[in-house]
Amino acid sequence: MNIAHHIERGYQLYPDKIALIFEDKSFTYKQLNRLVNSVANGLSGLGIKQGDRVVLFLPNIPEFIISYLGILKIGAVVVSVNVMLKSNEVSYIFNDCAAKAIITTESLVENVPEVDLPELQHILIAEGSAKKGMTLAKLIESASPNANAIEMDRHAPASIVYTSGTTGFPKGATLSHGNIISNMYSQNRCCGMQPNDRLLLYLPLFHCFGQNAILNAALNVCATIILKRRFDLEQVLNAIATHQITMFFGVPTVFINLLNSDLSGYNLNSVRYYFTAAAPMPIEVAQTWQDKYGKVINEGYGLTETSPSASYNHDLKYKLGSIGAPIENVEMKVIDDNGNQVEVGELGQIVIRGPNVMLGYWNRPLETAEVIKNGWFHTGDIGRVDEDGFFYIVDRLKDMINMSGFKVYPTEVENLIYQHSSVAEVAVYGVKDAFKGEIVQANIILKPGHIISKEKILEFCSERMAKYKLPCSITFVDSLPKNPTGKVLKRVLRQESSSQLLLPTKC
Structure with a gap:
């Protein structure tokens, strides 16, 4: 098996069908598969082989998809890296997975350290000019557009996706060809x-x-x-x-x-x-x-x-x-x-x-x-x-708030606050407190044109929820920190908050 069999099947069944549209470009299944093959052959020409790790440090551009599938076709392992990471974070991931090559952009390559990456041999630039390494376009211009995905064991690593990590550095979740194929069929x-x-x-x-x-x-x-x-x-x-x-x-x-x-x-x-x-x-x-x-x-x-x-x-x-x-x-x-x-x-x-x-x-x-x-x-x-x-x-489990021995689940509190007609977004999290262990903090974004006091929000909650679950502190904010998928980063909120109570008489 090989994940990349799906692009080959698309080429065989629907060669002239549009597979991908990006801005003013479109790619048929035939065109996409040929580009994928060129990347596969180009990487093989660089000495990348089965099991080697190749980092994709790329935004959402067609070259991500083309490179991803090309890496898989030759049995190498894709390591996809968050484009928001900075140099020291990128360096950690490179050394953790011992990547031999990276495909990135002219702007993002500035976050790839020039030293202390002993395994890195090749830098390929998929967008912009190549001030470091060479362009992906140059790699594939002379590479053959013909290739077949090699057969892989279902337990062979296909992709390493680094988790965001709440403490310390991220961990690389290693997914096999069998993992991903099973999941995409489901x-x-x-x-x-x-x-x-x-x-x-x-x-x-x-x-x-x-x-x-x-x-x-x-x-x-x-x-x-x-x-x-x-x-x-x-x-x-x-x-x-x-x-x-x-x-x-x-x-x-x-x-x-x-x-x-x-x-x-x-x-x-x-x-x-x-x-x-x-x-x-x-x-x-x-x-x-x-x-x-x-x-x-x-x-x-x-x-x-x-x-x-x-x-x-x-x-x-x-x-x-x-x-x-x-x-x-x-x-x-x-x-x-x-x-x-x-x-x-x-x-x-x-x-x-x-x-x-x-x-x-x-x-x-x-x-x-x-x-x-x-x-x-x-x-x-x-x-x-x-x-x-x-x-x-x-x-x-890590977001549960323990206030004086009572367990408070932030999602439950958030679901209640969302019922208020003035609330656009809310994040509830625990803040350390010397007396109670933790207290309940709510950061709220109001809908445009809505004005309401913290006391009114608290009154709304107190009529519908046990007292120990009520927010001790309510802050109206313009935005909430989120990861690239839009998930609220509560660890960031916890780090930014102090234990000072804005509504001490209500706790």
Whole structure:
């Protein structure tokens, strides 16, 4: 097997069909496959061989897709790196995975150190001029456009995706060809993807969501991908109408943004299917979307370590607020601190077993052993399962707030605050406190034109929630720190906050 068999199948079945559209360029399956082959042969000519690591330090441009598939065709391992990382972070990843080559851009190469990278042999520039190394275009101009993906063992590493890491440096989740192929077929079935679908891809390709759940899944059914560099509201809305997008994938903050914007001048009628993942979808947001547009936002759940998909809500029955049931061939259960499965409705840690679970963290056997026990991946997510086998995320274990011995789950508080008509976005997190251990902090973005006091927000909450769950501190902000997929970075908020109470009499 080889992940890149899907681009070859697209070439064989639909050679003249448009596979990829980016800005003013389009690529048929035949053209795309030939470019992929040229990259594969060019890298082989440089001495890159099966098992070697090649870093993609690239934004959302066609060269990411072409290079990604070319690397896989020769059995090398793709290491996709967040384009927001700086020199010391990039250096750490290079040395951790011992990369032999990097494909990047003229601007991003400035964050690639010139020293202390003993394994790095080749720098290829995919966009801009090559002040360092050589251009990707020059590499492939004389390379043959003919190649076949080599057969790989299902357990052979295909991709290393570095997790964001809440403490210390990130860990490289190593995904096999079998992991990703299994996952993209499940995504195809769950989402009902077809060759005539047109998928908008603005989520970062260096992230597992964009890379596997959208890119690889779309290519696997010979669909058409409309690629954008990033999420830009006007560009995304125009692309939906211009390209008649049929499937729209986003994170919760994207749907919140859309709900808080005036879309009366845009036509979304071509979109038959909406999907969210990467962070919990607030129930109020999902319900408001369904009421306004008459379509559910289907929800997936998973992690980088599970390739990423693990569960789906749902092809048989949709349950508001649920992450659905496990995808085919995957098992999920909820366990207590002793590893015992809990009863229906009880809270515990969600664990996952199946062909989607990563091989492990690259060069981190101890960390791997901490999270994969007897084949079960321990997610660190607190959740429950109902009598129908549908799972629900309560919160991240590390995000749980312990206030004077009471457990407070930020997502529960956020879901309540989202019900207030003046709230656009909210992030709830714990702040260290010398007396209570931790207190509940809420950072709130108000909708345009709305003015409300902290006391009114607290009054709204106190009528609907136990006193110990109430925010002790409320701050109105203009923005929230987010990662490239739009997930709120609560570790950053915790680092920025102090234990000073803004509403001390209410705690």
